[in-house]
């Protein structure tokens with residue numbers, strides 16, 4: 001992101017055998033029965049205990065939805081393929097403000113109940129650990145944003161000509177049932193039906209578009225696992241340009257309210273060029289599609305690295321701005337392909353995206369990374385730390401600027417050869433996965449030939465005084 005300025009339901013699985021009086025009574029050794037219990041209603045994140053759920057691991061979401069801009073109503077079906085990570089009697093999905101009409105698990109009707117932002121599903125029979133199961137949820141309603149006092153609103157927002165769903169750290173649960181935490185990445189497919197003449201843009205590779213009775217269905221497939229907050233949809237009047245870049249689809253959508261050749265369009269037109277530059281620094285571009293979407297809405301005062309197709313608030317484009325494009329595209333490696341395991345490690349996303357802006361600036365001949373570092377190093381308030389920033393500091397200056405400085409200081413500490421090797425080996429080792437700060441420290445030490453960097457990271461990520469500058473040793 002870049003800112004502009006249940007009660008456990010124990011299911012008794014009685015094997016109801018039918019025995020006639022004349023049958024011999026079988027002699028059986030007792031078999032240990034699996035202990036079925038409900039999955040937890042949070043995935044275990046210290047910062048956001050209610051986010052996500054436990055007991056299963058989603059492999060894919062397949063959404064078939066219809067949205068009517070005139071009424072603001074959304075409805076349809078979510079098909080969720082998952083694997084049980086425990087013997088499950090019941091499990092939760094996150095869903096905020098929408099009404100569920102039916103749930104099946106493996107085609108059998110399931111009981112369900114909704115309370116606050118949790119949908120609890122009780123399948124007809126318990127699900128054995130390691131079993132894959134398919135949940136189909138039919139739902140409808142008028143989607144609404146959710147949020148909190150410190151981080152603002154995320155999720156669905158209605159607009160004059162449509163709507164959009166966007167936000168960090170949460171957004172997805174306002175428009176589909178989801179295990180809403182980046183630790184559970186999954187593939188994402190969307191078929192969104194909207195009135196003819198209205199566009200519906202989302203993540204990944206565009207599929208065929210069909211039209212019937214005045215409604216058009218737009219289809220999108222993200223086949224690389226995605227953290228739920230990196231899903232999005234933007235519905236409205238857009239100029240949608242489809243092209244290919246290095247053999248992959250490039251889809252750029254600019255609202256009709258903005259000029260076709262204005263700063264927003266000119267900035268996003270550089271998407272391929274910026275992505276190619278970043279690939280020279282970070283290794284091959286990690287996804288199957290490229291692109292970008294601009295939202296011309298004053299509620300969106302940020303840009304977000306939605307997977308394969310970042311979304312940018314128009315506030316960034318009073319003039320041409322490829323820097324913000326570099327930031328959001330850098331997240332495709334740092335944040336999207338290598339996703340957070342827990343929110344407290346957000347500097348792993350923002351520190352590297354900030355540093356990518358510095359590298360881009362140097363590439364453009366504006367200012368070198370060293371010059372930008374020097375300026376910030378002199379004036380920064382070191383009482384604020386990027387490691388474990390707290391929920392209120394999740395998108396604070398320390399995470400971005402001190403995060404970026406930490407990356408540059410690491411470069412100085414281990415030398416350019418080890419550092420630029422690490423910039424490529426880290427995304428390669430954790431591609432399509434999740435990682436923590438501890439994982440990164442280990443990778444950095446390995447890249448540095450086994451050097452102990454614990455004191456370095458303690459100073460830069462957690463220390464409350466100005467960290468000393470190390471010279472390449």
Ligand SMILES: [Zn+2]
Pocket residue numbers: 001002327331349350353
């Ligand atoms: Zn960012």
